[in-house]
Amino acid sequence: MIIISPYARPMRSGDKNHPKNYPYWNVLIPLIKTLDDVVQVGSGSEEALLGVSDLRLDLSLKDLSELIQQGRTWVSVDSFFQHYCWDQNKRGVVLWGQSDPNIFGHPENINLLKSRKHLREKQFWLWEQTPYDPTVFVQPGEVIQAIKSLI
Numbered sequence: 001m002i003i004i005s006p007y008a009r010p011m012r013s014g015d016k017n018h019p020k021n022y023p024y025w026n027v028l029i030p031l032i033k034t035l036d037d038v039v040q041v042g043s044g045s046e047e048a049l050l051g052v053s054d055l056r057l058d059l060s061l062k063d064l065s066e067l068i069q070q071g072r073t074w075v076s077v078d079s080f081f082q083h084y085c086w087d088q089n090k091r092g093v094v095l096w097g098q099s100d101p102n103i104f105g106h107p108e109n110i111n112l113l114k115s116r117k118h119l120r121e122k123q124f125w126l127w128e129q130t131p132y133d134p135t136v137f138v139q140p141g142e143v144i145q146a147i148k149s150l151i
Contacts, residue, residue, distance in 0.1 A: 001037045001053070002147065003067065003074040003092075004029070005081035008047055013128045019120075020077045020127065022095045025049050028075075031144045034074055035151065041081065063079035073150040075143065078104055084108075093146045097136040099123065110146040112138045 022028075031052040032038050037053040040046075041064065048055040054101035056067065065088055067073065074092035076082045078101075082094045086106040093110045094101065097118040101111035118136035 001039050001071050002032050002035060002040050002151075003034070003041055003071040004049075004052070005041050005074065005076035005079060006049060007042055008077050008079045008127075010044070011128050012126075015128070015132075017132035018127060019098050019130045019132050020079065021132075022077050022097075022137055024140050026051075028140040028143055031074070031140055032147065035144075035147065039067070039071070041067065073147060075147065082106070082109065091150055093143060093150070095137060098130060098133070104134065110150065112142060114138045114147060143145065 006022060006025050008018045010081055011102050029038055029049055033051060040049055040052040041055060041059065043058050045107045046057060059126055068085055068088050068090050074085055076092065078099045085092050086108060089110055093112060094105055096111060096113040098118055100119050100123050101113055103123055105111045120130050137150050
């Protein structure tokens with residue numbers, strides 16, 4: 001299985017368009033499914049993305065760790081999940097948009113950043129101060145190539 005963690009923590013403003021959230025999951029998931037089952041992890045009331053094989057919400061850290069170890073690899077936005085996988089010594093793919101992988105990422109992962117020109121000027125500002133821009137992310141084909149290089 002390939003695990004996906006598609007969402008960053010919800011913003012305090014309640015805005016669903018978090019600037020860290022990858023916009024092309026509807027294209028990417030069918031591509032991932034040609035390689036393996038897709039298991040989505042998350043928290044709260046997140047809804048399953050179209051095409052995932054399984055949705056696992058609010059897992060304990062123990063259960064999340066076991067799932068990570070069972071998976072072939074994972075794909076995530078910049079969120080808790082990529083840091084937890086790093087702690088579990090499990091490499092994966094991180095989808096970056098406006099946050100800087102040189103500050104918040106781990107070099108053991110494949111950190112996909114479309115361009116440093118899209119990074120927000122003040123990396124430590126609140127995300128509510130950053131408008132959502134879906135054009136700052138890499139295309140699904142680049143993500144699939146990164147996944148294939150890991151499995």
